[in-house]
Amino acid sequence: xxxAAETRGSAVGRVGGRKRxxxxxxxxxxxxxxxxxxxxxxxxxxxxLTAVGLPDVLRSDLGVSQREPxxxxxxxxGVAANLATDAGGVSVLVVDPLVWLFELAALAAESExxxxxxxxxTVYLTVLSMFFGLFIAVPAAVTRIYxxxxxxRISLAYTELIRGTPLLAQLFFFYFGLPLAGFIxxxxxxxxxxxxxxxxxxxxxxxxxxxxxxxxxxxxxALQSVDPGQLTAARSVGLSRLQGIRHVVLPQGLRxxxxxxxxxxxxLLKYSSLAAFITVPELFRRARNIxxxxxxxxxxxxxxxxxYLALVITTAMLMNRLERRVTIPGVGMPxxxx
Amino acid sequence: xxxxxxxxxxxxxxxxxxxxxxxxxxTILLTLSSLSLGFLLGFPAGxxxxxxxxxxxxxxxxxxxxxxxxxxxxxxxLFFFALPIPRLGTVPVIDMQMNAFIAATLALxxxxxxxQGQVFxxxxxxxxxxxxxxxxxxxxxxxxxxxxxxFPQAVRRSLPGFQNEFTIVLKDTSVxxxxxxxxxxxxxxxxxxxxxxxxxxxxxxxVISAIYFILTFTTNRALDRLQQRxxxxxxxx
Amino acid sequence: MSLLRIENVDKSYGxxxxxxxxxxxxxxxxxxxIVGPSGSGKSTLLRCVNRLTEIDSGAIYLNDEEIHxxxxxxxxxxxxxxxxxxxxFAHLTARGNITxxxxxxxxxPKEEAVAKADDYxxxxxxxxxxxxxxxxxxxxxQQRVGIxxxxxxxxxxLLFDEPTSALDPELIGDVLRVMNDLAEEGMTMxxxxxxxxxxxxxxxxxxxxxxxxxxxxGPPEQLFENPEHDRTNxxxxxxxGLH
Ligand SMILES: Nc1ncnc2c1ncn2[C@@H]1O[C@H](COP(=O)(O)OP(=O)(O)OP(=O)(O)O)[C@@H](O)[C@H]1O
Ligand SMILES: [Mg+2]
Numbered sequence: 113x114x115x116a117a118e119t120r121g122s123a124v125g126r127v128g129g130r131k132r133x134x135x136x137x138x139x140x141x142x143x144x145x146x147x148x149x150x151x152x153x154x155x156x157x158x159x160x161l162t163a164v165g166l167p168d169v170l171r172s173d174l175g176v177s178q179r180e181p182x183x184x185x186x187x188x189x190g191v192a193a194n195l196a197t198d199a200g201g202v203s204v205l206v207v208d209p210l211v212w213l214f215e216l217a218a219l220a221a222e223s224e225x226x227x228x229x230x231x232x233x234t235v236y237l238t239v240l241s242m243f244f245g246l247f248i249a250v251p252a253a254v255t256r257i258y259x260x261x262x263x264x265r266i267s268l269a270y271t272e273l274i275r276g277t278p279l280l281a282q283l284f285f286f287y288f289g290l291p292l293a294g295f296i297x298x299x300x301x302x303x304x305x306x307x308x309x310x311x312x313x314x315x316x317x318x319x320x321x322x323x324x325x326x327x328x329x330x331x332x333x334a335l336q337s338v339d340p341g342q343l344t345a346a347r348s349v350g351l352s353r354l355q356g357i358r359h360v361v362l363p364q365g366l367r368x369x370x371x372x373x374x375x376x377x378x379x380l381l382k383y384s385s386l387a388a389f390i391t392v393p394e395l396f397r398r399a400r401n402i403x404x405x406x407x408x409x410x411x412x413x414x415x416x417x418x419x420y421l422a423l424v425i426t427t428a429m430l431m432n433r434l435e436r437r438v439t440i441p442g443v444g445m446p447x448x449x450x
Numbered sequence: 451x452x453x454x455x456x457x458x459x460x461x462x463x464x465x466x467x468x469x470x471x472x473x474x475x476x477t478i479l480l481t482l483s484s485l486s487l488g489f490l491l492g493f494p495a496g497x498x499x500x501x502x503x504x505x506x507x508x509x510x511x512x513x514x515x516x517x518x519x520x521x522x523x524x525x526x527x528l529f530f531f532a533l534p535i536p537r538l539g540t541v542p543v544i545d546m547q548m549n550a551f552i553a554a555t556l557a558l559x560x561x562x563x564x565x566q567g568q569v570f571x572x573x574x575x576x577x578x579x580x581x582x583x584x585x586x587x588x589x590x591x592x593x594x595x596x597x598x599x600x601f602p603q604a605v606r607r608s609l610p611g612f613q614n615e616f617t618i619v620l621k622d623t624s625v626x627x628x629x630x631x632x633x634x635x636x637x638x639x640x641x642x643x644x645x646x647x648x649x650x651x652x653x654x655x656x657v658i659s660a661i662y663f664i665l666t667f668t669t670n671r672a673l674d675r676l677q678q679r680x681x682x683x684x685x686x687x
Numbered sequence: 688m689s690l691l692r693i694e695n696v697d698k699s700y701g702x703x704x705x706x707x708x709x710x711x712x713x714x715x716x717x718x719x720x721i722v723g724p725s726g727s728g729k730s731t732l733l734r735c736v737n738r739l740t741e742i743d744s745g746a747i748y749l750n751d752e753e754i755h756x757x758x759x760x761x762x763x764x765x766x767x768x769x770x771x772x773x774x775x776f777a778h779l780t781a782r783g784n785i786t787x788x789x790x791x792x793x794x795x796p797k798e799e800a801v802a803k804a805d806d807y808x809x810x811x812x813x814x815x816x817x818x819x820x821x822x823x824x825x826x827x828x829q830q831r832v833g834i835x836x837x838x839x840x841x842x843x844x845l846l847f848d849e850p851t852s853a854l855d856p857e858l859i860g861d862v863l864r865v866m867n868d869l870a871e872e873g874m875t876m877x878x879x880x881x882x883x884x885x886x887x888x889x890x891x892x893x894x895x896x897x898x899x900x901x902x903x904x905g906p907p908e909q910l911f912e913n914p915e916h917d918r919t920n921x922x923x924x925x926x927x928g929l930h
Binding site for chain 2: 131272273275276277278279280281282284285288289290382383385386388389396400409410413414416417420421424425428
C-alpha cells in the first residue's frame with residue numbers, strides 16, 4: 113500500500129496528476145518568457161539578424177533599466193487606483209485584496225525586464241558552477257576513497273571544511289577577503305561586452321568550490337556503493353588500478369550519484385541567491401534593488417519568490433526525468449542526502 | 451582609537467572576542483529556536499503526508515513544496531517585511547532585535563519543518579507494512595499502532611536526516627544577515643567595516659568560519675554518539 | 688455452536704476472484720490445517736477472519752457473533768495471528784513485544800504484564816531471551832516470540848500463516864514442537880502450513896484450497912490416504928515429493 117520509500121530531501125518530490133499539469137503549463141509559460149527575453153536582448157543573435165538585414169528586430173543595445181515591459185503595467189496600476197478611489201458601497205474585504213492584486217500585477221509587469229535579466233544570470237551562475245564543480249568533485253571523491261593516507265585526508269579536510277561553513281561566509285571570503293575581484297578586472301578580456309562582471313566571476317569561483325565539496329560527497333557515497341568485487345574483477349582482467357577505477361567503478365558509481373547530483377543542482381539554484389550580497393545582479397539582487405526603489409518590499413519579494421518556485425520546480429521535474437533516462441536496469445538506486 | 455589602530459589584524463580580531471562571542475550566542479539561539487519549530491511542525495507534517503487524506507494532506511504537501519522550493523533568503527526577507535510582527539525592541543547585551551529574530555526563526559523553522567517532514571515521512575514509509583499488521587492483529591487501534599510501533603522506529607530512522615538538517619540550519623542562520631540580525635556573520639561585517647579595518651576582512655571571516663566549523667563538527671560528533679546509544683541492538687538501521 | 692463458522696465467503700481483488708463461496712466450520716479445540724498451491728487464497732482466507740482483509744459477501748461467525756458486528760480491535764484481540772515473516776516489533780525486546788499488547792490493549796498493570804510475558808516466553812522455551820531484540824534472535828526464536836505474543840492476548844482462536852516457511856530446516860522443529868504442544872493443550876488453531884508431519888499428528892481436519900475454492904475437506908488420514916479428487920492427490924503428491 114505504501115509507495116517506495118524516498119528519503120532524500122528533494123525540494124519537490126514526485127508530482128503527479130492535476131498538479132503536474134498545472135506545473136507544466138505555468139513552467140512552460142515561465143521558460144518561454146525567460147528565453148524570449150534572453151533572445152530579445154542577446155548581442156550575438158542581434159548581430160546575426162542585423163547581418164541578414166533585420167537590424168531592429170532584437171534590442172541588445174538596451175541596458176536593463178531601459179527595457180520596455182511586455183505587459184501593460186500602467187493599465188494594472190490604473191485599475192488599482194480606480195478601484196481604490198471609487199469603491200462605492202462594496203465591502204473593503206473584497207476591494208482591498210483586489211486593489212493589492214492589481215498593484216502586484218503592475219509591479220510585476222514593470223519589473224519584468226529586470227527580473228528576467230536576473231533570472232538568466234541565476235541560471236547561468238548555477239549551470240557554470242555545477243559544471244566546473246564536477247571537475248573538482250570527481251578527483252576529490254576518487255582521492256578520498258582510493259588515495260594514499262595523506263591525499264585522502266586532504267580530500268576529506270577539503271570537503272569537511274567547505275561543508276562545515278556557511279556559503280555566505282565563503283562568498284565574503286572570496287569577494288571582500290581575497291583581492292580576487294580586482295585581479296579578475298585586471299584582465300583585458302573582462303572589457304569585452306557580454307562577459308560577466310568581476311563579482312559574478314567571483315561568485316562562480318565560490319559556488320564552484322562550494323558545490324564541488326557537496327558533489328564530491330554524493331560521488332564518494334555512490335562510488336562506495338559499487339561492489340568492491342567490480343574493481344577486483346577489473347584487476348583480474350589485467351587493468352591497472354587507475355584503469356579499473358576509470359572504466360569500471362566510475363561509470364557505475366557516477367550513475368548512483370545522479371539523484372544526489374540533481375539534488376545539488378536544485379540546491380545551488382536556490383543558494384545562488386546569496387550572490388546578491390556580493391553585488392552580483394542576479395534574480396534576488398534585482399528584486400532587492402526594485403524594493404529599495406519602490407519601497408514595495410513585500411510585493412517584490414513575493415514576486416521573486418514565485419519566480420524562484422517556477423525555476424526550482426521546473427528544474428526539479430526536468431532532473432527527475434533525467435534520472436529516469438540514464439539509469440541502467442539494476443544499476444543506480446536513489447541514495448542521497450541534503 | 452589610536453592604540454587599537456596599532457594592533458595587527460589578527461590581534462584586532464582576538465581583542466574583539468567578546469563581540470564575536472555575543473554573535474555566536476545569537477547564532478546558537480536562532481539555530482535552536484528554528485530547529486525546535488521545525489521539529490514540532492515537521493513531525494506532524496510527515497505523519498499527515500503518510501496517514502492523512504483529502505485537503506489536509508494536499509495542503510501540507512503544497513506548503514511543503516513552496517517552502518522547499520524557495521531560497522531561504524527570500525523566505526527570511528519576505529517574513530521580515532510581510533508579517534505584522536510587533537516591534538518588540540532589542541534584547542540587551544546580545545543586541546538582538548526581537549522582530550528580526552522572530553522573522554528568521556519562522557523562515558528557518560518552517561522551511562526546516564518542510565524538510566524534516568520529508569525525512570520523517572520517508573522513515574515511516576520505510577517501515578515494513580507487516581509491523582502495522584502485527585500491531586493491529588493483537589487488537590491495537592490504528593492510533594495505538596502508529597504511536598507505539600511505527601513512530602518509535604520511524605524516529606530512530608530519522609535521526610541521520612535530522613542531524614543533516616541541524617547542520618543546514620546552523621549554516622543558514624548566517625542568511626539572517628539579510629535582515630541585519632546581529633548573529634555571527636553580521637557582527638563579523640560590523641567588525642571589518644570599522645574605520646581602517648577593511649584589511650582585517652580575511653582574518654575576521656576565517657575566525658567566524660572556524661567558529662561555525664567547530665559548532666557543526668562538535669554537534670555532529672555528539673549526535674553520532676546519541677544515535678549509537680539509541681540504536682536498536684542488532685538492527686542495522 | 689461452532690467456534691468459527693465461515694459461510695459462502697467471496698473475495699476478489701479487481702477482476703481476480705481470490706475466494707469463491709468458501710464455507711466451513713470449526714469447533715473449540717479443533718486444529719484445522721489448510722493446504723493449497725501458491726496464490727490459491729490461503730492467506731486471504733486467514734486475513735478475512737481477523738479482518739485485516741474485508742470480505743465482499745458471505746458471513747463469518749465467531750462464537751455465533753458475526754465478526755462485522757464486533758469492534759474490529761475486540762475481534763483481533765480474540766483472534767491471534769502468527770505471521771510467515773514473524774513481524775516482531777523491531778524496536779522492542781522479546782519481552783516488550785509481548786507486554787505491548789498486554790499494556791495497551793488489555794491495560795494490565797506493568798508488573799502483571801511483565802510477569803505474564805515471562806510466563807509465555809517460558810512456555811515457548813525462551814525464558815532466557817526476554818531482553819533480546821528481534822535482530823539478535825534466530826528465525827526460529829523470533830517465530831516462537833511471535834507465537835507467545837499472540838497467545839498472551841488469551842485468544843479464542845489462533846491463526847498461523849505458514850509459520851515455518853521462512854525458516855531454515857533445522858529451526859523448523861522448535862516451532863512445530865510449540866505448535867504441537869498448543870494443539871495438545873486444546874488451543875483452537877487455523878493453520879496454513881505445508882508441514883505434513885504436523886498435519887498428520889495434530890490436525891483434526893485438513894482442507895485443500897485451490898483457486899479460491901474448497902476442493903476437499905476431511906480428517907488427515909482420509910485426505911492423505913484416500914483423497915476423493917485427483918487434484919488433491921496430485922497436489923499432495925507434489926508436496927511429499929518436495930519434502
Ligand atoms: N492486497 C492484494 N491486492 C491484490 N491482489 C492480492 C492482494 N492480496 C492477495 N492478492 C492476490 O490474491 C491471490 C491469493 O493470494 P494469497 O496471498 O491469499 O495466496 P496464498 O494462497 O496465501 O499464496 P502463497 O502460498 O503464495 O502465500 C493471489 O493471486 C494474489 O496475487
Ligand atoms: Mg500466503
